[in-house]
Amino acid sequence: MSTTRHLVNRRRRLATAPPRTPGAEPDQASEQATATATATDTDADAGPQAAQDTASDLDADTDATAGSDTAPDAPGNAPRGKASRLRVGLPAVLCALTVLLGAFAVWAFASAGDLRDEPARQNTALTDIGRTSEVKGRISEAVGAVFSYDYASPARSDRAASTYLTGRAVQQHKDMLADVREQAPRQKLVLTTTVTESGVEFLDGDRARLLIFADQSNTRTGKDEETTYAAAMFAVDAVRRGDTWLIATIDTFTR
């Protein structure tokens, strides 16, 4: 191992330093000296020629690996040269590794984020079966309660409104039922709303939008009893408060 290093260094010296060529012969001799010296493991015992050789060896090494942080006064030999290369090589390899891994990490995070932000994924309607059926059941119940009115117990409708409605829906509901409230006592109206079909368009955490098909039966229990049926369709925005869903807006698709 060290022998080949010497040979390589010697060739390098011969190639780069022509003025030193006359010293090639003693060099070779010193090489032997170093070999024997290292074999006996006594660097200090090597002759002055050997010392010169190893010194120039170090010079060649530091030249070859520019920017080496090898201390110039270190007693240089071939393994030392390897060490200095290692010292430069290791940080360089680590830096390259850091850049590569860092680049991969950035790409992976970005692409995972993109996938996560995909609109389809944001919407957990049907994918979250529990929540989907929960909001469907709760909102169907709410719609039924809120849009039913019995002239005999108007307080129940008010109670339902305060239980199931929030935000803009409160006023919307008031406007929608204004006529019914007005006519109910005179005509003895009983309005019953039943949700026949509901679907969750959108569900994201505590917000949801549902499409509702409902049947409304309007019964006048006055002189001549008469029941009319109406088909209703509308969408509601629902919000989750605590562990219950409330209707926040009612969209009747009016133009």
Next chain:
Amino acid sequence: MARQRTARQGTAPEGTGREGSAGAVRAGTRNPLVIVALALAVCAAGAAGWGGWLRYEATHDDAAAFARTRDDALAAGEQAVQNMNTLDHRSLEKGLDSWEQSTTGDLHRQLVDGRDAFAEQIAEAKTVSTAEVLSGAVTELDERAGRAGVMVALRVTVTAPKGEPAVKESRLLGSLTRTAGGWKLSALGQAPVGGTGG
């Protein structure tokens, strides 16, 4: 001769060589540059591992695939419902072709069978129908069987040669079946109203 000696004895410094490199590694780890580089590389490796895992999770997410299927079915369903409620007597063939393209199964067969009679009827009435999807939702989805149920709120405007255009709102329920050419309607009808049913 000298060469031979050095070559033979070359094995001897082997021990010192290894000792030297071990010392160099020890010296290297003491080098602050190496420590910083190593720490950065470890951090980068950790980040890469984490990011890779997140990405793997994101791409192999069954719920996401299901969500995409749901959105595909809804988009196809809404488009099909709109096609089925759009017909212009001036371009009857094109309209009826799009009806047939939007459907599959029994519904498709019914349309093909009744096409001529229906075309005659529309040509005589000279009506133009346009539809606008107000809202739609998937009510059920069986990804494996390739079946889905959709509900669509629709506004249809029918313009006859005489009189004002008639606007009516429709509550439609459709069944979709997945075919080689995407999701197609296999059934479509008005949502029943309690009173009319009985």
